[in-house]
Amino acid sequence: MAVVGANGSGKSTFVKTLLGLKSPMNGRIEWPIGKPAEIGYLAQLTEFDRRFPIRVRDLAAMGAWQGFNPFAGLNKTTRNRVDAALEMAGILELADHPLHTLSGGQLQRALFSRVIMQDAPLILLDEPFSAVDQYTEQHLLSVIETWQSEGRAVIMVLHDLSAVLDHCTHALLLGNGRASFGTVNDILTPDRLVAQGYMSSSQASWMFRGQPNGGAC
C-alpha cells in the first residue's frame, strides 16, 4: 500500500502513529488481526547521523537486537542472517566498511538490510527512494517485491506516482484535511489528486494525457 500526499499532509505522521512513536490526537488505532509483535521501519534518510562509528554489518544486525544475549557476541545463525540480508540488499562487499564511507544509496541499502533483519510481517517505509539513484531504486524495489511475495504487508510513503502504480495495490491519499483509501486505480485519479491538493489541474491533465478519464478537470 502506498501513502501519497502533498508536503505537510501528514504522511510521516500517519506512519509514526502506526508505529506508536506519536499518539493519535483523537480516536484510536484498531488492529483487526492483532498488532504485529514487530513492525519493520525505515525513517526518512535525513533523520540519520552518518558519522556514527559503526560497520555496515553491525547496523544491519540492529534489526534483530531484541533476541541478542546482552553479554555475548552474535551467534553463527545471526551472523549468517546478517550476511544474507546484506547480500539481498546488494552491499555484502561493504559489510566491514564504516558508515561514513558510504554514499547515500549505499547507506539506504544498509538500512534496508536492517529492515530485512527485523523479519516483520508489517513493514513501513518513509520515502525510501528520496535520496537514491535509479539503479538503487530498481534494486530496492525488487527487495520490496520479494517481501510482498513472502506475504508481508508493505506500507510506503512515496512521491513517485509511477512507482505507486507499478508496485502497489492500494493507496491512501492524504491532503486538504481529507483521506481517501482504495485500490490504486480508484484513488490516483486526476480529479482526486487535484481536489486533495497533490497537484494543479494543469499538471494532472499533462500527466494523465491520452487516458480515457484524463483531462476531465
Added chain:
Amino acid sequence: MFDLISEMFNYAFMRRAFVVTTILSASVAPVGAFLVLRRLSLAGEAMAHAITPGVVIGFVTAGLSVMSLLFGGLIAGLGVAVLTAYLARNTILRSDASLASLYLIALAIGIFILSAAGSAVPLKSFLFGSILGVDDASMILVSGVATVTLVTFALILRPLIMSTCDPVFFESQVKRPWIVDQGFMFLLVLNLLAAFKTLGTLMAVGLMILPATAARYWSGTITAQLGLGFIFSLLSCWLGLTLSYILPETPSGPAIVLVAGAIFVLSALFGPLGLRGQFSATTKS
C-alpha cells in the same frame, strides 16, 4: 629522571592520586565517548556547572562530606536533566537552549549561595579540585561510581548504541526509550561528581571529552573508540600527574587536561580521520 619518578611513588598522596585517576579513567572514558557520539559534548560541560548548587547546598548545610556532595549533586544534576528534557519536549526551545538556560540559573544559584554563606572552602579548589589531597572517602566514592558505571554500561550497551546511532529507529523498537536517555544522564552526573572532587568543576569534563574526541580520529568502530578513549584518558592522568610533580607549583587538574589536549592535537594532525586523513578529502556531508 628515574630517581625522580621512584621518589614520586614514595609519597602516599602520589600513590593515591595514581590509583584514583586510574579508576576514574576507566569510569569516565565510556561516558565521554557517548557524550561525543550523542552530540552532547557541550552538554557535559553544562551539566558540570548544573550540579554546582546541589554541591554547594550540600556543603553549606551538611559540611564537606562525600555523602552531602553525592546527594546534593545528584539532585541538582538530575533535576536540570529532567527539566531540560521536559522543556525540549513541550516547548519550542530545543534541548541545547533549554539546558543552557537552566544550567546558567543553577550555576548562579550555586555561586550566590557559596558567597552568601561565607564559604571556608577556597573557590580555587572548587574550580580545579585537589587531586593531591584524596582521602579514603573520596577513593570509595570514585570506586563506587566506577563500579556502578561499568556494570550499567555492560547492561545497556547495545540499547545505548542503538539510541545514539539512530534514535528514531530505537524509539520505534522499545516502549520506554527515555529510560536509556535518562539512565545515561544519571551516569554522566555520577561521573561528574566523582571527577569533581579530584579535578574540580572546570577540569572534570576535560578528562571525559578530550580522550574521546582524540580517539574518534583513530577509530572506525565503537569498540575501538571505547578502548582507545580509555587508554588516552589513562595516559593523560599518569603523564599529567608526573608533570605536576616534576614542575612544582603546577596544579594537577590542568596538567592532566593539558596532556589530554596534547593527545587531541596530535590525533587531529595524524589520525586517519583527522586533518590529513581520508575524511577531509572525501566525505564531508
